[in-house]
Amino acid sequence: MSNPQDRLHQPTLTTHGIQPENQETPISFLSTNAMSSELFFKRNHFSYPTLTYSNYWLPINGLVSTPKVFSLQEIVKLPSKTIKVALECAGNKRSLFEPKTFGDQWGKGAISQGFWTGVPLTTLLEATGMNANAKEILFEGYDKGKRTDLNNEYSYSRSLPLEKALDPDTIIAYEYNSQPIPFKHGYPLRLIVPNWYGMASVKWIKQISLISSEFKGPYQSVDYVYYPNKENDSGAFPVTTVNVNSTIQQPVDRDIMNTGTHVIKGIAWTGTGKISKVEVSTDQGETWFDAFHEPPNGSYGWSSWTFEWSVYEPGEYTLMSKATDSFGRTQPLEPFWNRKGYGYHAIDQVHVKIE
Ligand SMILES: Nc1nc2c(c(=O)[nH]1)N[C@H]1C(S)=C(S)[C@@H](COP(=O)(O)O)O[C@H]1N2
Ligand SMILES: [Mo]
Numbered sequence: 001m002s003n004p005q006d007r008l009h010q011p012t013l014t015t016h017g018i019q020p021e022n023q024e025t026p027i028s029f030l031s032t033n034a035m036s037s038e039l040f041f042k043r044n045h046f047s048y049p050t051l052t053y054s055n056y057w058l059p060i061n062g063l064v065s066t067p068k069v070f071s072l073q074e075i076v077k078l079p080s081k082t083i084k085v086a087l088e089c090a091g092n093k094r095s096l097f098e099p100k101t102f103g104d105q106w107g108k109g110a111i112s113q114g115f116w117t118g119v120p121l122t123t124l125l126e127a128t129g130m131n132a133n134a135k136e137i138l139f140e141g142y143d144k145g146k147r148t149d150l151n152n153e154y155s156y157s158r159s160l161p162l163e164k165a166l167d168p169d170t171i172i173a174y175e176y177n178s179q180p181i182p183f184k185h186g187y188p189l190r191l192i193v194p195n196w197y198g199m200a201s202v203k204w205i206k207q208i209s210l211i212s213s214e215f216k217g218p219y220q221s222v223d224y225v226y227y228p229n230k231e232n233d234s235g236a237f238p239v240t241t242v243n244v245n246s247t248i249q250q251p252v253d254r255d256i257m258n259t260g261t262h263v264i265k266g267i268a269w270t271g272t273g274k275i276s277k278v279e280v281s282t283d284q285g286e287t288w289f290d291a292f293h294e295p296p297n298g299s300y301g302w303s304s305w306t307f308e309w310s311v312y313e314p315g316e317y318t319l320m321s322k323a324t325d326s327f328g329r330t331q332p333l334e335p336f337w338n339r340k341g342y343g344y345h346a347i348d349q350v351h352v353k354i355e
Contacts, residue, residue: 013039016104020044021184024109027267028249033113033304034084037182040112043089045156045219048184049142049204056188058172062138062209065129072188076174078119083169083194084299086113086269090197090224090239093344101341108247108348111269113301116192118173122166124208134210137165139191142204150218158202158224159215160193169194169300172205194300195271196240197343199224227339242271243345244331246278246305246323253350261310266321266348268293269302273326280307281320285333285347288322296326314354321348 011026025041058075061067091103092110121137141156164170173192174181181187186203193200199219224239246268251257264282268275274296279288293305311317324330335346 011039013041014107014109016106020046021048022104024106025112027107027109027111027247028252030249033301034177035112035114037114037176037179037185040114040176040182040185041089041110042184043091043110043198044143044184046143046145049144051142051204053188058189058205059207060124060128060209061207062211063131063134064125064210065131066127068124068128070124070127072174075119075124075172075189078123080117080119081169081171082115082117082175083171083192084113084115084301085192085194086111086300086302087192087198087201088242088245088269090199090342094341096344096346097335097337097341099337101337101339103341110198111247111302114177115175116171116173117175117178118171118189118192120168121170121172121191121208122168124172125166130210133212134162135213136161136211136215138209138211138215139202140206140209141202142206147218149222154218155206156202156219157215157217158200158220159211159217160200164193164196164200167194195242197224197242197271199239223340224342225340226336226342228337230339239342242269243343244268244270244272244275244323244325244329245345246321246331246348248319248321248348248350251319251350251352253352255350255352257352257354259312259314259354261308264291264307264309264319264321265305266291267302267304268321268323270323270325270327270329272329275303275323276326277324278303278305279322279324280309281322282309282311282317284318285320291321311354316351316353319350319352 011029013023016022089110095105136159138159144155190203228235248266278291291305291307
């Protein structure tokens with residue numbers, strides 16, 4: 001921070017597309033746990049929306065007793081909460097699937113984390129009331145456009161089942177790391193849905209509607225569905241909860257290093273419970289050792305972990321990391337292949353050469 005040299009050695013995002021803008025975080029080179037918004041990955045389905053903020057209003061309508069339109073000023077005055085959340089795109093690590101799947105070829109950096117501040121959705125719903133026949137809550141984003149597979153124009157819209165929508169940690173966020181949410185990440189209001197993959201956290205919220213049936217928009221009935229079969233849609237089921245997962249940040253793949261002691265470091269995260277164990281193997285998975293990982297701290301962030309590796313024999317090595325969570329879920333050796341390439345969470349690997 002104080003060292004002027006540090007300014008000359010800053011990581012940047014890796015670009016997968018510019019319109020829409022899709023960029024991944026330099027996950028191997030993060031120095032803090034609450035990432036600056038400049039290093040936060042960006043995942044967009046459309047060009048950025050044009051908004052006029054001077055009169056920004058958030059309508060909540062549909063199956064409510066009293067439809068309401070909230071002003072930003074009203075929302076920021078309500079009791080807020082701040083939660084640390086790791087937001088992971090369902091397409092994170094897609095490039096690792098074999099056979100390859102279509103879509104942005106994300107490496108390991110479609111995940112970022114920091115502190116989100118906002119109002120629990122339940123607080124806003126206390127003001128509108130809910131009808132007994134409300135089944136889902138629909139969030140519409142301001143961005144829209146044509147899809148290659150369907151003829152109509154669609155906005156980015158997704159629903160949540162009541163149970164998830166009414167979770168006290170599902171928030172309508174207006175700050176990231178104590179600053180207004182940057183425009184590209186959903187300013188002025190975005191949904192934050194902890195424990196679900198990033199597609200649920202709708203940016204630039206235009207309106208919220210309570211509905212009586214299952215929403216079938218393409219961003220949850222065509223995309224963000226696991227299709228286990230290449231040829232047909234049998235066995236399809238929706239992408240929701242984040243899988244237990246880990247990533248080796250250092251060393252990077254194909255590093256050349258000296259003999260001696262090296263710190264292997266990385267992150268581990270899950271959408272159910274807490275990370276309870278991180279194991280590391282330096283011999284292609286034959287033997288596993290416990291890595292040191294941060295204790296669970298009641299947030300939805302990732303756990304950083306480290307493992308000291310002493311190596312005296314030159315040669316090629318496969319380093320692996322495997323996380324387990326408090327629900328007993330653990331990373332499989334083989335990924336769960338699915339046609340659209342979502343939810344990759346096989347044991348992480350990097351290959352290094354010791355000289
Ligand atoms: N309105 C809107 N919300 C959106 C998206 C989008 O394209 N439009 N992309 C979703 C997806 S797939 C992810 S992974 C996250 C990415 O959030 P970020 O761009 O702030 O990293 O936003 C989600 N919310
Ligand atoms: Mo995503």
